[in-house]
Amino acid sequence: MKDVLILGIESSCDETAASVVKNGRMILSDVISSQIDIHTLYGGVVPEIASRKHIERIDYVIQKALDDADVTLEEIDAVAVTYGPGLVGALLVGVAEAKALAYAAKKPLVGVNHIEGHVAANYLEYPDLEPPFLCEIVSGGHTHLVIVEDYGEFEILGRTRDDAAGEAFDKVARAIGLGYPGGPKVDRAAKEGDPSAIAFPRAHIEDAPYDFSFSGLKSAVLNYINKCRMTGQEISVPDVAASFQQAVVDVLLENAMRAAKDRKIKKLALAGGVASNSAIRAAFAEKCARKNIELFIPPLRLCTDNGAMIAAAGYYEYNKGIRHGLDLNAVPGLGLNGR
Numbered sequence: 001m002k003d004v005l006i007l008g009i010e011s012s013c014d015e016t017a018a019s020v021v022k023n024g025r026m027i028l029s030d031v032i033s034s035q036i037d038i039h040t041l042y043g044g045v046v047p048e049i050a051s052r053k054h055i056e057r058i059d060y061v062i063q064k065a066l067d068d069a070d071v072t073l074e075e076i077d078a079v080a081v082t083y084g085p086g087l088v089g090a091l092l093v094g095v096a097e098a099k100a101l102a103y104a105a106k107k108p109l110v111g112v113n114h115i116e117g118h119v120a121a122n123y124l125e126y127p128d129l130e131p132p133f134l135c136e137i138v139s140g141g142h143t144h145l146v147i148v149e150d151y152g153e154f155e156i157l158g159r160t161r162d163d164a165a166g167e168a169f170d171k172v173a174r175a176i177g178l179g180y181p182g183g184p185k186v187d188r189a190a191k192e193g194d195p196s197a198i199a200f201p202r203a204h205i206e207d208a209p210y211d212f213s214f215s216g217l218k219s220a221v222l223n224y225i226n227k228c229r230m231t232g233q234e235i236s237v238p239d240v241a242a243s244f245q246q247a248v249v250d251v252l253l254e255n256a257m258r259a260a261k262d263r264k265i266k267k268l269a270l271a272g273g274v275a276s277n278s279a280i281r282a283a284f285a286e287k288c289a290r291k292n293i294e295l296f297i298p299p300l301r302l303c304t305d306n307g308a309m310i311a312a313a314g315y316y317e318y319n320k321g322i323r324h325g326l327d328l329n330a331v332p333g334l335g336l337n338g339r
């Protein structure tokens with residue numbers, strides 16, 4: 001069978017990324033231009049700046065992805081691009097670029113759901129992984145527990161009722177003075193702290209056992225900090241970070257394990273930026289080994305936003321015959337399963 005080469009383009013948030021992937025599984029190139037330095041100055045992602053930076057960098061990033069893979073645009077079988085969810089102005093840069101390339105080179109255009117891309121990062125790391133499997137997707141904007149029934153097809157078991165897990169990390173990091181990007185900084189600070197120092201709440205939703213809620217946890221951290229400040233008590237940043245992180249780990253682990261047991265699934269994958277958290281990775285590895293569940297976690301570079309995961313997800317959409325027209329638009333609130 002002929003090899004299928006997909007060019008994947010990602011610009012939904014603060015990384016401008018492009019990659020060439022062969023047959024949905026093999027990374028030929030993976031170029032990421034991060035905007036972290038600029039947004040750090042403002043304490044978070046500034047959408048307007050993100051869009052402008054994507055425009056400045058996207059041509060270079062795509063050309064480098066083609067060069068690194070040693071292929072020309074003519075040799076590519078399809079152009080895959082994230083069209084949602086994400087920041088509308090940021091998404092539009094990638095979508096417009098992908099449309100222009102597809103039109104100029106007469107290649108099929110495949111719009112990809114960013115969350116589906118995160119799941120597909122696992123296919124790059126684990127060539128033998130095939131659906132069905134359970135997947136917990138934990139990113140800056142989304143927290144979902146799903147059964148991946150087939151490529152690009154999901155049964156959604158649970159989702160967050162309020163903040164996403166990554167959002168909670170970012171907000172708590174800001175509150176304890178660690179700044180942006182919050183996740184990696186909390187992760188690092190927590191290594192020096194005691195995870196049982198402060199009893200923060202673990203939310204359980206009575207009638208929806210697979211759903212998540214992180215806003216109560218975030219408020220509890222803020223209340224704790226305020227109380228310490230008012231009473232002149234010293235705040236241990238490592239203890240707050242470790243105790244908060246432990247609460248997130250416990251909830252993510254408990255929901256996933258409950259679903260694995262209820263649905264009798266022995267394969268569990270993690271996906272999204274928060275899956276790069278060292279405590280989460282360690283806790284899942286330990287628990288899954290004990291419960292005889294096969295665990296899949298992408299390497300750090302493939303957990304956070306990248307073009308390779310979009311190319312991988314795009315490959316499976318392309319195989320299904322999915323093609324988008326030049327009227328493809330950015331859909332900032334795009335859900336899994338297209339809703």
Ligand code: KG4
Nearest residue numbers: 139140141166183184187273274277304305
């Ligand atoms: O998947 P991603 O790159 O972008 C979205 O699609 O949202 O995820 C970014 C999120 C941010 O909230 C960031 O703080 C979080 O992932 N993150 C982490 C870690 N690295 C990134 N959270 C906890 N621990 C980390 N090591």
Ligand code: ZN
Nearest residue numbers: 139273304305
């Ligand atoms: Zn993402």
